[in-house]
Amino acid sequence: MQTLRNVVVLLHLVGFAVLFGAWVVEAAARRYQATRVMNLGLLVAAVAGLALAAPWGLDGDLNYTKIGIKLVVLVVIGALIGISSSRARKGSPMPAGVFWLVGALTLFNAGIAVLW
Ligand code: HEM
Numbered sequence: 001m002q003t004l005r006n007v008v009v010l011l012h013l014v015g016f017a018v019l020f021g022a023w024v025v026e027a028a029a030r031r032y033q034a035t036r037v038m039n040l041g042l043l044v045a046a047v048a049g050l051a052l053a054a055p056w057g058l059d060g061d062l063n064y065t066k067i068g069i070k071l072v073v074l075v076v077i078g079a080l081i082g083i084s085s086s087r088a089r090k091g092s093p094m095p096a097g098v099f100w101l102v103g104a105l106t107l108f109n110a111g112i113a114v115l116w
């Protein structure tokens with residue numbers, strides 16, 4: 001059971017890596033736009049994160065305040081990416097500030113996961 005949970009943690013980290021990696025690629029290319037790869041990473045991190053938030057009966061209490069904040073931040077990131085993608089399809093790209101906010105919120109979620 002512990003190994004299975006560790007595999008889900010690994011999947012969660014892969015989701016984070018895909019989301020943040022895709023964001024860094026766009027930032028480095030100075031495109032400042034949301035991409036489908038960001039959406040994919042967010043989805044993987046969300047599904048694995050929700051699975052990790054379930055009580056697995058293993059030692060260690062879950063910090064539901066922290067998990068709740070992470071969930072809210074994830075929903076905000078998803079909304080920003082979703083709104084940006086639909087605006088881009090209509091020909092009006094997202095403001096650069098929103099792009100930086102997506103990266104900052106992603107890093108914030110990883111930060112509270114590791115530091116709190
Ligand atoms: C963009 C969104 C997210 C990012 C970047 C992120 C990032 C991370 C990272 C880097 C860790 C590893 C921490 C460590 O091993 O010390 C982690 C762990 C964890 N995350 Fe997330 N996370 C996100 C969303 C979520 C969501 C939505 C949930 C649940 C609703 C969640 C639940 C958890 C849990 C329960 C752990 C602890 C795993 C363990 O027992 O070690 N995460 N997250």
